[in-house]
Amino acid sequence: MLKIDETTYMNFTILSIDGRLDIVNYDALDNKLSEIFDEKKIFHLILDCEKLTFISSAGLRLFVMALKKTSAGGGKLAVCALNETNRKIFDLSGYTKAFDLFPDLLSATSAIK
Amino acid sequence: MSSRFIGMTFLFLFLENLYPRFHHLNFTVRMKETFTISNHISEMPTVFENFEVLAKKCRLDSINCNEIQLVLEEIISNIIYYSYPETVDSQIEVDIELKSDILAIKVTDYGMFFNPLQMPDPSSESSSTDLRIGGKGIELVKKLMDSIVYKRIENKNIILIKKRIKYAEDR
Numbered sequence: 001m002l003k004i005d006e007t008t009y010m011n012f013t014i015l016s017i018d019g020r021l022d023i024v025n026y027d028a029l030d031n032k033l034s035e036i037f038d039e040k041k042i043f044h045l046i047l048d049c050e051k052l053t054f055i056s057s058a059g060l061r062l063f064v065m066a067l068k069k070t071s072a073g074g075g076k077l078a079v080c081a082l083n084e085t086n087r088k089i090f091d092l093s094g095y096t097k098a099f100d101l102f103p104d105l106l107s108a109t110s111a112i113k
Numbered sequence: 114m115s116s117r118f119i120g121m122t123f124l125f126l127f128l129e130n131l132y133p134r135f136h137h138l139n140f141t142v143r144m145k146e147t148f149t150i151s152n153h154i155s156e157m158p159t160v161f162e163n164f165e166v167l168a169k170k171c172r173l174d175s176i177n178c179n180e181i182q183l184v185l186e187e188i189i190s191n192i193i194y195y196s197y198p199e200t201v202d203s204q205i206e207v208d209i210e211l212k213s214d215i216l217a218i219k220v221t222d223y224g225m226f227f228n229p230l231q232m233p234d235p236s237s238e239s240s241s242t243d244l245r246i247g248g249k250g251i252e253l254v255k256k257l258m259d260s261i262v263y264k265r266i267e268n269k270n271i272i273l274i275k276k277r278i279k280y281a282e283d284r
Contacts, residue, residue: 022182023190024157054179056186057250085179092256093249 002028006036012044012113014105018051021059029062033069043075044112048105050081055089067099076100080108144170145210150189152197152205152222160185164209171211177278180257181216187250188220188229188272196224196270211278218274227270228263229254 002025003018013036021029036045045066049055063079070077080102082090090096102108146167150156161182168178189205197203201224208219229251254274255261264271 022157023154023186054182056183057253058186058190060249085176088176088180089183089253092253 001025004028004032006032009113012046012109014046014048014109016048016051020054021052021062022054022056023058026058026062029059033062033066037069040073043070043073044077045070045075046078046080046105046108046112048080048108049083049086050105052082052086055086057093060089060093060095063099064095076112078102078108078112080105143210143212145208147206147208149204149206152193152201152203152224154190154193156205157186157189160189160207163207167209167211171278173278174280181218181276184218184254184257184274187254188218188274191229191232191250192220192222192224192227192270192272195229196222196227198225214278214280216276216278218272220272220274222270223268224270226265228265229272230261230263 001019002021005016005018007014007016015029015032015036017029019025047063047066067077078100079090081104082101087101090099090101100108100111102111144167146163148159148163150159164182164185165178168181173181185207189207192205203223206219206221208217208221210217210219232251258274258276260273260275262273264273
């Protein structure tokens with residue numbers, strides 16, 4: 001129900017989120033974030049949401065945690081390719097200004113690296 | 114089976130299928146799903162599946178579907194965490210009804226007093242340094258739905274939520 005693909009380049013990592021980020025499935029992203037932050041192999045992070053079909057507050061919580069951890073390490077976090085519904089949830093939660101949102105992976109990659 | 118009965122059945126099925134397209138004509142056809150789950154997060158997929166049955170019948174679009182699923186998740190997960198803080202096995206009843214273009218959700222549980230409307234309302238922050246983790250669920254429900262009412266009746270918590278559904282052609 002939730003698949004996370006990790007691609008690491010020189011100084012940034014892309015996590016592609018595929019599926020539902022809800023209270024039942026959020027563990028897959030939670031575990032992946034813990035893994036990459038614990039190994040301290042991350043500097044900048046892109047969360048690619050092109051295949052993210054659903055997000056609830058359980059998922060938003062992980063985005064906030066990722067933002068805090070990248071900022072604490074001096075890195076940047078970019079979120080890209082949110083669909084209309086997911087973008088609305090970001091807007092309603094008041095997080096739009098806090099995150100650097102990009103329409104697609106290419107623009108996120110150009111801005112972050 | 115009489116031909117009259119078969120005819121009525123076809124007429125009903127025909128109207129039921131047409132209803133979402135002509136909801137503005139105010140047919141008083143009701144669509145309803147009622148089910149009971151146990152107070153465990155592992156029951157959430159059942160909630161989503163049951164809602165999808167209704168959503169399919171009503172031809173709700175993906176935007177409406179996602180928003181209502183989010184509302185169901187936030188309300189029911191909060192009940193599981195706060196109305197049943199101890200590991201007591203109990204049941205939660207869920208009624209979802211679409212009448213005309215009004216979607217009404219009623220969630221009933223038998224746990225301790227828990228009014229989600231009294232949960233602290235996190236203010237929207239714009240600075241990444243003071244973002245609070247969590248606490249957004251009920252705030253999102255209030256923003257996505259038109260009304261939310263809580264009642265404590267005898268040993269039951271009852272949450273009633275309503276929203277006027279906008280179909281694609283209304284947007």
